[in-house]
Amino acid sequence: MNAVEIKPDIYWVGGIDWDIRNFHGYITQRGTTYNAYLIMDKKITLVDTQKHYLFEEMLSRIKEIVDPLKIDYIVSNHVEMDHSGSIQKLLEVAPNAKIITSTRGEKGLRRHYKKDWNFKVVKSGDTLNIGERTLHFVEIPMVHWPDSMVTYIPSDKLLLPNDAFGQHIATSERFDDEVDWGILKEEAAKYYANIVMPYGSQVEKALEALSGLDIEMIAPSHGIIWRSLIPQILKEYTKWARYETEDKALIVYDSMWGSTEEIANTLREGIEEAGIHVTMRNLKNNHISDVITDVISSKLILLGSPTLNNTMLPSMGGFLTYLKGLRPKNRIGFVFGSYGWGGQAVGEIEKIIKDISWDVPVESININYVPDEKELLDVRKKGKKLGKYVKN
Numbered sequence: 001m002n003a004v005e006i007k008p009d010i011y012w013v014g015g016i017d018w019d020i021r022n023f024h025g026y027i028t029q030r031g032t033t034y035n036a037y038l039i040m041d042k043k044i045t046l047v048d049t050q051k052h053y054l055f056e057e058m059l060s061r062i063k064e065i066v067d068p069l070k071i072d073y074i075v076s077n078h079v080e081m082d083h084s085g086s087i088q089k090l091l092e093v094a095p096n097a098k099i100i101t102s103t104r105g106e107k108g109l110r111r112h113y114k115k116d117w118n119f120k121v122v123k124s125g126d127t128l129n130i131g132e133r134t135l136h137f138v139e140i141p142m143v144h145w146p147d148s149m150v151t152y153i154p155s156d157k158l159l160l161p162n163d164a165f166g167q168h169i170a171t172s173e174r175f176d177d178e179v180d181w182g183i184l185k186e187e188a189a190k191y192y193a194n195i196v197m198p199y200g201s202q203v204e205k206a207l208e209a210l211s212g213l214d215i216e217m218i219a220p221s222h223g224i225i226w227r228s229l230i231p232q233i234l235k236e237y238t239k240w241a242r243y244e245t246e247d248k249a250l251i252v253y254d255s256m257w258g259s260t261e262e263i264a265n266t267l268r269e270g271i272e273e274a275g276i277h278v279t280m281r282n283l284k285n286n287h288i289s290d291v292i293t294d295v296i297s298s299k300l301i302l303l304g305s306p307t308l309n310n311t312m313l314p315s316m317g318g319f320l321t322y323l324k325g326l327r328p329k330n331r332i333g334f335v336f337g338s339y340g341w342g343g344q345a346v347g348e349i350e351k352i353i354k355d356i357s358w359d360v361p362v363e364s365i366n367i368n369y370v371p372d373e374k375e376l377l378d379v380r381k382k383g384k385k386l387g388k389y390v391k392n
Ligand code: FEO
Pocket: 078, 080, 081, 082, 083, 144, 145, 163, 221, 222
């Protein structure tokens, strides 16, 4: 597909990664895009570049509009290599371009590429006149890395926020009103949960910094461009940044011989009896990057594992390592499991969720070998009790 004019003289010239299914451990069932934007003004400016292997795709789109030799500025909003990975190759065809980046951006780019490029460092509040337009820069540290910043163009009411508001979707459509909102919301939530969740307070600060801007279009560096659903996506981001959840439950578990699974199902019945919606995720069949997307909206999270070799199952260990790093807040936690001897898994999981400050109001369940009828009755009652906590 060709370059797409998103505003007068501003073009999407990104690359579409149709086949990527694993983005550093995040399963991207719908692929992704790396969006770069070319601004045709007196000073020709490219905002962000491309993952290295899609450089030629981006270059062919740039060439539809202009000879790359004429590019004056490359704005690097973020160092991560999905956006900076083509700078070196681009400089070979645009040798006069100056790199505009934050202080940490310069440090990061030097560490990544070991090159003494022509840098111009900017900080929050700085501007750069490129002719008809003036670019404004706002640093948004930790959304996604310490170097992250956004570029704002007041005359076009256009925000170029790099990772923020992104989604991993590969499509030929470029705008939010061309793709189903349900899909966009799901992918934006998954993106937030897997990439941005640990930085809720920084996201709140970034939203505050951006709230005074007159924005008509948000063009992130992954996925579609927001022009019709800006209030909707801002509302979701505000909710996620505040760690707000819905009154629903998520059961994440793995099982060896079926006992932990039977407990999981019985807990589900009890919670449902209390009128609470439950989602079940068996770690044998669900990837952690998908499960974490369920975590973002669930108030009650139940974690179940049998004890194997005096500890939890490796699948639960992996999930909890991921969870600890992403640090979702304001959750009610509950732990269950089964064991033959030892039975350490439940205590270990409990310690981890208490360490990330989850509320654990109901005593855990740890059943020897196979639950009997009476035990299952108690499990069900506990499920109902947990369901009532969700409502409070
Ligand atoms: Fe899309 Fe943090 O890079």
